Amino acid sequence: MMLDVKDLKVSFKQDGRLIPAVKGVSFQVDKGETVALVGESGSGKSVSALSTVQLLGDNAHVEGSVTFKGEEMIGVSRAKLMQVRGNDISFIFQEPMTSLNPLHTLEKQLAESIELHQGLRGEAVRDRIVELLEKVGIRDAASRLGSYPHQLSGGQRQRVMIAMALANRPELLIADEPTTALDVTIQAQILELLAELKAEEGMGMLFITHDLNIVRRIADRVCVMKDGEIVETGDTDTIFDAPQHPYTQKLLAAHAAGSPEPAAGDAPVIAETDRLRIWFPIQRGLFKRTVGHVKAVNEATIEVRAGETLGIVGESGSGKTTLALAIMRLIQSEGVVRFDGEDVHAWSTRELRNKRSEMQIVFQDPFGSLSPRMTCAQIIAEGLSVHKMATERPVRDLVAEVMGEVGLNPETMDRYPHEFSGGQRQRIAIARAMILRPKLVVLDEPTSALDRTVQVQIVDLLRELQRKYGLAYLFISHDLNVVRAMSHRVMVMKQGDVVEVGTAQQVFDNPRHAYTRQLLAAATMDA
Structure with missing residues (x-):
């Protein structure tokens, strides 16, 4: 088992009290497997994922067990966390503008991680960066190396974030709403890319999303979260074809439908x-x-x-x-x-x-x-x-x-x-x-x-x-x-x-x- 989360509880200190956010969650991600955490905002999906490598703030109180390849992550030294983060376990976050440094070019931001974890230098780093950007669908990648985040569209910035996460060929990728800002064609390309990398590298993936269409396409197993708890878990086909919990049924039934009221043809x-x-x-x-x-x-x-x-x-x-x-x-x-x-x-x-x-x-x-x-x-x-x-x-x-x-x-x-x-x-x-x-x-x-x-x-x-x-x-x-x-x-x-x-x-x-x-x-x- 690559990632094993057992009885995870997370609370946040607020006004002298501990406010529970995650209440005894357990799940596993195996090598080469994609597990999706789904649920509405505030259900505890992202908090559970961030707990795996202690990326929560100082006001977080974490209990339970999180092991990565058999090694306990809760309470581990900072040096060990630095070794695991971005190398063995990589993150893709939802909002790239807050994750990218607005003062650094794309080349500099991607080079930092590659040089730190892979030891490449000079032209080898530049070639690797161009390869990564082309893989995630950045057109004319070599000419964009000097660009700053604000010069890219929202979708292009998200693609850069994905390239950074994949730069060091991680064993576990935690993707927190990675395709929210992407149009459907690029979304399809990114999901296909992630599936290919998973197959090539044997990479495990924890995929957090509210888009159930994506879940059905990419996930092997699904964990449905509500109010800090997992209310239903199972293989993807079973969850979609025969959901047992009323909340899962509600999520699957929700989709925008109908059409607007007809507009008057002579309206100004x-x-x-x-x-x-x-x-x-x-x-x-x-x-x-x-x-x-x-x-x-x-x-x-x-x-x-x-x-x-x-x-x-x-x-x-x-x-x-x-x-x-x-x-x-x-x-x-x-x-x-x-x-x-x-x-x-x-x-x-x-x-x-x-x-x-x-x-x-x-x-x-x-x-x-x-x-x-x-x-x-x-x-x-x-x-x-x-x-x-x-x-x-x-x-x-x-x-x-x-x-x-x-x-x-x-x-x-x-x-x-x-x-x-x-x-x-x-x-x-x-x-x-x-x-x-x-x-x-x-x-x-x-x-x-x-x-x-x-x-x-x-x-x-x-x-x-x-x-x-x-x-x-x-x-x-x-x-x-x-x-x-x-x-x-x-x-x-x-x-x-x-x-x-x-x-x-x-x-x-x-x-x-x-x-x-x-x-x-x-x-x-x-x-």
Whole structure:
């Protein structure tokens, strides 16, 4: 047995008390085996995994036994832990931006681990880095070695994290939501890569995820966690085909379904572009001479009406978010952009500031987009003061009303973001946008970091708010099931080009472009 966890208990000290997070969990991972830990946020999945090599904070109290190849890990010396971490046991974390050093290039960050554990130097290190980046799907890897994390898309950063974890050919890989930020085609590639490495190296894998489609494809055995306990365990086929515990049955039954209420054909056009182009210059040398361009968006022509959702899909780096930011005039662009019939490029700074309340954005990571120093009420109400919006009613009454609309208890408005779950934090982000009564809302991967049960709730919430207020949505996502449930029309982007646009039914049931068919095939493979 490679990894053997027995009666693991983890509590955290808070206000002089021990708050239990994991309550007597036991599981094993054998050589060449993939075991999946599944469950909703807060169920104890990540805490259990981090306990294996003592990566928890100083306020954690750990009991039980964790052995790796027969050697006890709990209470072992720091020197032994340093030898095991990153070499014998490697981690892939969910959020690459917090795991990568923003001040170091990709080459330097990957080289540190390779030089430390493999003893390679010079060109041998560089060759190994290029090989790893190409393996995880970074195009033109040799030219990206000098790039910094902020110059990569979210999916590209996650691929770099995976390359770092695989650099030293670990015996056990612990992957904590490693494909959450990836589009379906890259997700399929990464899962295939992990499966190949597992077969080649005999590598064991502990896979933590809320995406049950991935679990069915990659796992040999499944452990279902709820409230710090494993409520059901078994081989993958048995868990999926004949789940015994009601909680497992609930998880498997949860998926975004249905479709939005039809939009009126004569509804006013809220946002539109004509031959929109966004090219970023590549500058080299002492005088920063432009030697080329990164063509983020090429001549995109779109429109979205009141009460309508335009779903935008495509691989990471295809230009989805860049297009949305240009419509909101958050980045420079060429071509025509109109909002509510007005030329966005013609607005003065004052006019633009006044229009900001009518165009709002909800981001993928609700924790990163909420200030930890502000209460829920302050976060939601902030836009009212920023835009100097006069209100006849007390602000706290408006906050309570919009919290109720998004399914939050108004009595919790004085709590801070860390006191809410991931799904609740996303509802706070939605409330912050909705209190301004916008005409257009950009939803940038708003459900990808959420459990499936919470995803269903957020999709239902967004459709209800759209029906109630006639909102226009730009819905950016790599989850095609959610896109289908949310969108009236769908636009497919690839490397900056719009390759297909049509109704959701047309695009999903009768795709015309080969790339669209490739995306749908990858999504079907995961289903």
